[in-house]
Amino acid sequence: MIKLIHQNNSKVAAIFKDEEQLSGYSENITKTFWKLAEDFPREKIIWIEEAQQNNINEEAFAEVFHHDLIMVSCAVKTSFFSEDIGYVDQFPFANVNWSVLYPTWLMSSDIGGIYASAVLKFKKEFQQISNFEYLLNAIAKLGQHHGLFCYHAPQLAIKKATELEYKATTQDLFSFTFQFYKKARGIILLCCFAQYKKRYPLRSLISTGLKRNFFNTEIDFADIEVKSSKSVTNNSIDVIIPTIGRPEHLLNVLKDLKKQSLLPQKVIVVEQNPDMGSTSDFNFAADDWPFKIQHIFTHQTGACNARNIALQEVTASWVFFCDDDIRFKSNVLHNAFMSSVQFGVNVLNLNCKQENEVNTYLKVKQWASFGSGTSFVYSEKLKNLKFDLALEYGYGEDMDFGMQLRNQGVDIIYHPDIKIVHLKAPMGGFRAKTIKPWEKTEPIPKPSPTVMTFIQKNYSIPQIRAYKFILWLKFYKAQDIKNPLKYKINMQKRWEASEAWARKIANK
Incomplete structure (x- = not known):
């Protein structure tokens, strides 16, 4: 195991292989990260913010890293992206439950790790990224889509802060959006900032909109054998x-x-x-x-x-x-x-x-x-x-x-x-048409109150807002009201009706 200890992501403080301190590496943390992966391709590389050296639960690393395609971090005091990532990403991976081992590509530089063999798969694409925290999130985001198992693991730290500090700037958020999502998400992000935050970060949009997009970049982990060290015997x-x-x-x-x-x-x-x-x-x-x-x-x-x-x-x-x-x-x-x-x-x-x-x-x-x-x-x-x-x-x-x-x-x-x-056999799905009580009211709720119940239970506030914006945008061409102002008023009434029905069925 390689321990890469850094000072607030700015430079390398120390490097250890097991108990032996290594020397001869650059102070630049991203350059050293790639070099360590090349020098020790069969080891796992653990990054630790200098202030967290005595806050590590070493026994948890063996439990969490039970096969070679795992990447984890623990947000002790800081994480890179805030909840604003929900304006871009409505998947559950972007809304983390920080109290449990949770599947997410959102990485922290406080404490974490990944096997060097997996790191090397990204060097060709990402070696120009200089921001270490941005790099960790880039590896996890692209890697998760291609079979890297990524987690927030609170058990890696002995103590954790009650509130997190988020490091990414607005420009980082726009840059990441344009690089790891479809380009349209960047426009949606700008619209959500304008609608809900009353901010208009056009400079961030313009400066990042032409960056290279990795959305369709392939990462192949086929030569990394996955064999979990967990023991399971009962197959009943x-x-x-x-x-x-x-x-x-x-x-x-x-x-x-x-x-x-x-x-x-x-x-x-x-x-x-x-x-x-x-x-x-x-x-x-x-x-x-x-x-x-x-x-x-x-x-x-x-x-x-x-x-x-x-x-x-x-x-x-x-x-x-x-x-x-x-x-x-x-x-x-x-x-x-x-x-x-x-x-x-x-x-x-x-x-x-x-x-x-x-x-x-x-x-x-x-x-x-x-x-x-x-x-x-x-x-x-x-x-x-x-x-x-x-x-x-x-x-x-x-x-x-x-x-x-x-x-x-x-x-x-x-x-x-x-x-x-x-087979999608006849009489499938609900078998018989069920008329919901809200389908006989005016206005008819949009979205369905059951969908509203789900998103209220499981989405962050930015995710709900982005869902609402995208829903209204997509539904515009499918309905009869073409006056944008009238459409907005009508859809707000339907949204509020859905919220009211969601409260009813939740309390039923």
């Missing part, structure tokens, strides 16, 4: 399936589970039928299955409620969240378990596509959502978690559940090579 699996009115598709799912090379120990089927006089369509529970089937019948409809009921019955070490209209090969559960062990993760989001749908994402990576019908989860991490019934029959319940996991320190990883086919 329960499967949970909410279903309504599709017995033939459910039967096919059970047949696919029957063929698994790693069999589940129990399949929990929660069947719903709103007709109070109805009986079950599930007439094959007594068939010859190599696993226990636990069948629950309820007249209360809703996938959120059904999954909550099923989660109470889980007893295995792992849970496969399964839809009732998917098909999959016989090695899916085995591959999901082995990949969870390989990457040392507790949640694996499988690749669920319709037939002939193009696979857009080709790398194992940290994932911004959660698939409530296509995920493999370590059941210990599901304790005390529930799908939010305020989001029933709406949108966002799976993303909200993913946020609950992240806020408990659980990362969600997408795996492109473990595939499931989503």
Whole structure:
């Protein structure tokens, strides 16, 4: 392990390899960072702000760095970007829960680290970046998109400040936006500054708008072997399936589970039928299955409620969240378990596509959502978690559940090579059209109150503001009011109606 100790990002104070102090390196911290990676490509490089030398929890480094494609930092007193990054980025990685191990590309120079083999992948593109904090965030932002696992790890420090100081200037924010997002985001950032902060940083926009953009730059980690040092032995699996009115598709799912090379120990089927006089369509529970089937019948409809009921019955070490209209090969559960062990993760989001749908994402990576019908989860991490019934029959319940996991320190990883086919069977989705009470009011809320509930729970204030601005901008061409002033007044009324309904369903 290499320790790079620096003085407030300005120059190198000392360098240690294990307990031996190294000499002969430049005082320039970024030049030394690259040189250390070249000289010690098999080591992990730990950066430490000089004032934090006695505030390090050394035992935590071994726990956090459990494979070679991990980058972490701990914001003890400072972080680079403030919440203003939310005007550009509405993903969960940009709204950090600082109290837990949280997936994020937002890096601090206080304490952190990365393996040198991963650092070297970025030298060709980033060696001209002179600001060390900007460089760390650049590596994490681009790296995360291509399979680098990036985290805020509070356990790296013994003590932390109650409030953080943010170092990035407005020009840094605009520069980073134009370099690591689509160019249009820079214009959105300017508009949000003008609308919400009453600031007009045109000089920052002009001075950074022509900088090189890295949005589509490829980083290849294929030659870095990922093998987590975490120990996992129990491969018992329960499967949970909410279903309504599709017995033939459910039967096919059970047949696919029957063929698994790693069999589940129990399949929990929660069947719903709103007709109070109805009986079950599930007439094959007594068939010859190599696993226990636990069948629950309820007249209360809703996938959120059904999954909550099923989660109470889980007893295995792992849970496969399964839809009732998917098909999959016989090695899916085995591959999901082995990949969870390989990457040392507790949640694996499988690749669920319709037939002939193009696979857009080709790398194992940290994932911004959660698939409530296509995920493999370590059941210990599901304790005390529930799908939010305020989001029933709406949108966002799976993303909200993913946020609950992240806020408990659980990362969600997408795996492109473990595939499931989503049939999108007839009577899919909500099965029957549900008329929401707000759809019969004037003005009709925009966005949907369930979406509003999700963003109010899980977005920072700048993220909510940017979401609002982008929503209004995109919706303008799809509606009839073309007078911009009238449109703005109308949309503000619809936004406020959505907020009012969100309060109602949240308190229901």
